[in-house]
Amino acid sequence: MSDVVWLDEDELRIFRAFARSSRRLYVQFDYDLQHDVGMPRTYFEILWLLHDAPGRSLRMSELAQATGSQPSRISHAVGRLERAGQVRRELCASDRRGWFTVLTDEGMAALTAAAPRYARSIREHLLAPLSPAQRAALTDIGETVVRQLDRSETPTRAPVPS
Amino acid sequence: MSDVVWLDEDELRIFRAFARSSRRLYVQFDYDLQHDVGMPRTYFEILWLLHDAPGRSLRMSELAQATGSQPSRISHAVGRLERAGQVRRELCASDRRGWFTVLTDEGMAALTAAAPRYARSIREHLLAPLSPAQRAALTDIGETVVRQLDRSETPTRAPVPS
DNA sequence: AGGCATTGATTGAGTTCTCAATTATCCACT
């Protein structure tokens, strides 16, 4: 008979606003990128990170860290991007376990083609509807949340004390 | 030589705050739910919607709408939940193309087991770090964004004029 | 130098999601 232990009404309204808006935004971003330039958003993010990095290259572990995903996902994704000719792997000289992913010219071209569409989508669906005050508040909120998550220590791989 | 057409510095800071915080939050929610109660977050959402609905049942299309996903995803997910005994399908009497998904007692039990963990995670990582003013602002921002997206018409299935 | 836990990355299996095509029913119109 007793009900589900869950958020109270006030908490729920906040969470719902967050959950619904972020889901809707990602659906829209995915759609715009996939349909208009044929690139999955998650791959765009990898290419963008590479473009932004010195030498257009990053270690696998840096990509994993920056995208908040597991190394395994990066391996698979880079493998696919490599087959598409958009990145290549380069062995790391100083640590021979490590690999760099390097953005190729072809990858750069794909990124250049996709970026304006993504930017337009972000402006149209996220930035434009918000007032300057709301935009400032969103920045503040996002940065606060990230700071807190950094503080509360990495979730991945939390070994039980043996 | 020319650079990628993208967001300017101010826009980028806002978008980054949004993107990084939402990604980190979802990684954390996924981790907490999957590791502590063994349920994927996306399935929790389906069970929750059913629990909240009259008769603990919803049409496939309502689930698709509410989760912002394509009908196909719902079919697959409901199929899996059905095999797990957590929901069952019921033919719709008034429209024989349609099906209801109904939450079973077993599904209710799974939901009851998972909800407190999810609620704790939401409180800990999203709500607690924010001041009352920030929480109010987040609600306002989220609702604004959703309103705008509703206004700009559905992205899914935009058939090219034949 | 030798042993050993740690780190960086990959692999393969299994799961979830997407996309396009398909089936079945309903509705509107003549």
Place this chain on the structure above:
DNA sequence: AGTGGATAATTGAGAACTCAATCAATGCCT
């Protein structure tokens, strides 16, 4: 009544992601 277009949902194939196990190189420690 019968046709045609829309709607509800499913299916299967392929893409992307997760998880656990694995491999190789590194650094520490005595």
